Amino acid sequence: MPSDDTSDRPEREHRASPIDVHVGTRVRLRRTLLGMSQERLGEALGLTFQQVQKYERGVNRIGASRLFDLARVLDVPIGFFFDDMPDAMGGQGGGRRASGFAESQDGFEDDTLHRRETLELVRAYYRINDPAVRKRVFDLIKSLAPTE
Structure with missing residues (x-):
């Protein structure tokens, strides 16, 4: 046994x-x-x-x-x-x-993804129903960010 x-x-x-x-x-x-x-x-x-x-x-x-x-x-x-x-x-x-889910960003801290502001911004972005408007908002945000 x-x-x-x-x-x-x-x-x-x-x-x-x-x-x-x-x-x-x-x-x-x-x-x-x-x-x-x-x-x-x-x-x-x-x-x-x-x-x-x-x-x-x-x-x-x-x-x-x-x-x-x-x-x-x-x-x-x-x-x-x-x-x-x-x-x-x-x-x-x-x-x-x-997965190519998002573009890479140098210096992007993991903590950024957990901030309330980030979550609210992403939620608001995805509540925009019109794809053309959502694309324009995306382009606007990218244009406001400092260039690398």
């Missing part, structure tokens, strides 16, 4: 992987940009809001099928969840983004 003794095996640490934390942060970012609650996202995925919280903190690893569902519900390509990943975690480096 096999032994259940695990004393000679090292105990597995229950520390969140930096990649799981990064992916969870990207889930939270997109959910927040859409103005979606954890509860609403959970309902769309058949999860509780507590499970969504664990995904967003990186405590629970997101499997491939769940990542596919998240991409569908949050309306982003799967690569979005890996965008801006630091080189040390296997990111592309150089500020490039895997």
